[in-house]
Amino acid sequence: MKVKRYVVNALPEALPMIRNELGVDAIILNTKEIRVGGFLGMFGKKKTEVIAAIEAGSKSAPTPKSPPRPQPAKQPTVSPSMMASIGAMSSTAVAEQQTMKEKQLIQEATVQFAPDVTEAVRVSPAAAYEVLTGVQQQQQQSSADNRKPRMTEEELITEIRDMKQWIVRMSKQQKLETRPEALQALQDRLHEQEVSQKLIDQLIEEIEGRLEVSDLSNPTTTVDRSTVWLIAEQILLDWLKDFEASVIGRDTHVIHFVGPTGVGKTTSIAKLAAEQTLKLGRKVGFITSDTYRIAAVDQLRTYATILNVPLEVVFSPSEVSRAFRQLEDRELIFMDTAGRNFRNELYVSEVNSLLQTDRRSETFLVLSLTGKYADMSSVAENFAKYGIDRVLYTKQDETNACGAILNLALEQGLRPTYIAYGQTVPDDITTFKVASYVSQLLGASQ
Incomplete structure (x- = not known):
């Protein structure tokens, strides 16, 4: 293949040069705008670089002719009238050559980009060149668009899902x-x-x-x-008919209390222990592992002294068995645990290692109704992995919203057991009653 480079002012100037030097079968490989001359890359003139080529051995390629042998030239005698005739013939030849160039440009554009340039060809070679340039730019843009990544199937499904959700929201809004x-x-x-x-x-x-x-x-x-x-x-x-709370059974031996910091676990233990001791006459004992919070042990010890019940303190899971042996004569044992950030599952598993898992034990998750529902749900979800499904709610008197009880019951299956609504021991606590709760949730109709 023979390849040749041309630097011209515009593409039409290169077409006759290519035809004359490479033949009518030559093809244009590439065209681009370049700058020639100037100083340090500036002030250069715009030029067009054209790369053309033709297959070797093509019949249309011009065959170089051997120059004729030089013959001794005779000096003809030319009259003035002959000089005028020769001038007229030269002007006609130049005009014919220019016409041939225009026709060649039209033919090149028509063959390469037909039928897009057909109409422009009827007007003028300049119009054909403009259309030729436009078609080239259009082809380059189309090629760039084809190189852009197409939307994947997953992206298409996501877009359809978003559109469906938008339609549903609009329908609900209208309703x-x-x-x-x-x-x-x-x-x-x-x-x-x-x-x-x-x-x-x-x-x-x-x-x-x-x-x-x-x-x-x-x-x-x-x-x-x-x-x-x-x-x-x-x-x-x-x-909520299946969520009616039952009181602590006579066969229950151990009740564990777990939950975040500051929700009122220790006070709730004192309330329930007082109820079991003073009202039901059961022998009660306390165990606490809450050695993280300052004065937590002292608080429970004060309640134990008032109720006249024994208290055991454990510092590690290995001491739990020892504490239960010390309280084996007790009918009911309340075990307090340290409040931690129970949105972290590591702390949940740590507390769970302290709990007894026999059939005579129960575990109450203690949650405050003043907390955010998202946090309460996160804590409850982590404890639910260990089979804990009973909840004691506190601080009902400090909030007007109690919808979290309904949410956790119906969405996560957590059973409400007791509702605490004050600091007075042992009065400010009651078992969960569905009818009372629904009445409080709905309020008055007027």
């Missing part, structure tokens, strides 16, 4: 705008109680299904608030 005032009021109440949106939607849907209204989407439809509250109460009672 909320046309919802009767009573249902909207119920939803606002549950939001105030920090009930999860999933449970709110489920409850509203069941209420709408039970209401004998032909078209709830009609803004003019009126629904009685007391009716809505009554239906909601019935549904919630049905949801």
